[in-house]
Amino acid sequence: MQLDVVGVFSPDLWGFLLLLGASLLSLTSLLAPWLSLASDLLPAERFDLSLWGGCVVHDGGPLQCRPHPGLLALPPHLLWARVLTGASLGFSLLALLLTAPGLQVVHSWGSRQKRVLLGVGGALSLVAGLLVLVPVSHVARLASLSRFDPSLPPWPPPRWEKGGALYSGWAAAGMHLGAGALLIATCYRQRGGAPETDPRGAPHPPGAPVRRTERV
Numbered sequence: 001m002q003l004d005v006v007g008v009f010s011p012d013l014w015g016f017l018l019l020l021g022a023s024l025l026s027l028t029s030l031l032a033p034w035l036s037l038a039s040d041l042l043p044a045e046r047f048d049l050s051l052w053g054g055c056v057v058h059d060g061g062p063l064q065c066r067p068h069p070g071l072l073a074l075p076p077h078l079l080w081a082r083v084l085t086g087a088s089l090g091f092s093l094l095a096l097l098l099t100a101p102g103l104q105v106v107h108s109w110g111s112r113q114k115r116v117l118l119g120v121g122g123a124l125s126l127v128a129g130l131l132v133l134v135p136v137s138h139v140a141r142l143a144s145l146s147r148f149d150p151s152l153p154p155w156p157p158p159r160w161e162k163g164g165a166l167y168s169g170w171a172a173a174g175m176h177l178g179a180g181a182l183l184i185a186t187c188y189r190q191r192g193g194a195p196e197t198d199p200r201g202a203p204h205p206p207g208a209p210v211r212r213t214e215r216v
Contacts, residue, residue, distance in 0.1 A: 010104045012118055015182030018175045019099060019125050023092040025172035026132055030085045032165035034078065034139055048163065051082040077142060081135035085169070088131035092176065095124035099183060115187045122183030129176030136169030 033048035033055070046057045051074075053067035068074055074082070101108050102117030109117070143160045 010186070011182045012099075012103050012186040013105060015122070015125075015179045015186065016096070016099050016103060018179035018182065019092065019096055019121070022125070022128070022172045022175035022179060023089065023096060025168045025175065026085065026089045026092055026128070029132065029136065029165045029169040029172055030082075030089060032168060033163035034081065034165045035143060036161045036163050037159075038161065049078075050163075050165065051078060051085065077135075077139055081139055084131045084135045088128045088172075088176075091124045091128035091131065095121040095128065095180075098124070111190065115190050118183045118190075119187040122180040122187065125176050125180035125183060129173045129180065132169050132176065133173035136166045136173070140166050 030051065033050045035049040037047040037049070038045075045059075048055045048057055053065055055063055055065040057063060071079060098117050099121035100106070102114040102121065104114075140162055143162050143166075147159045
């Protein structure tokens with residue numbers, strides 16, 4: 001396996017780096033709190049709700065956390081958020097494994113195999129972006145609607161606020177979609193402009209006749 005220094009500035013490498021950053025953000029979104037609950041009555045205390053449990057945060061005090069007793073104990077929107085976000089991370093990691101050997105800077109496969117790997121990796125990246133975008137947008141919508149619930153008095157009941165996982169999820173979705181677009185665009189560009197190779201190994205423009213030499 002060899003590396004090509006010229007290919008460092010290729011779009012497929014930038015797409016791979018975007019995909020790597022999106023995978024880290026998806027992991028952050030899977031572990032970080034999705035919702036926060038605070039009240040003006042207790043300004044020194046906050047309740048953070050994640051996909052795996054809840055934590056009571058005290059200012060300057062200990063952090064008390066408790067995991068969810070089971071999948072059935074989760075609200076439906078958090079249950080689907082856990083499933084879709086986990087699936088998004090799985091698709092993202094699979095896209096990384098397929099895209100790495102298809103990069104231009106790595107000389108380990110033929111041009112046709114590289115195009116297939118880049119195309120499949122880009123498609124998986126787009127799917128991963130949509131999978132993480134749907135749950136974070138839905139949970140953010142529910143949190144926004146709870147702030148304008150007419151059945152609750154305007155003060156002092158607490159309202160759910162958006163947690164850091166939602167912003168990480170939006171960033172991960174954008175980076176996944178951008179990485180997928182770059183990888184698929186690189187795949188089509190290589191498909192249309194890749195030079196053919198004659199039997200002696202010298203590339204020549206597409207459509208040009210291949211000169212064959214015969215030994216007597």
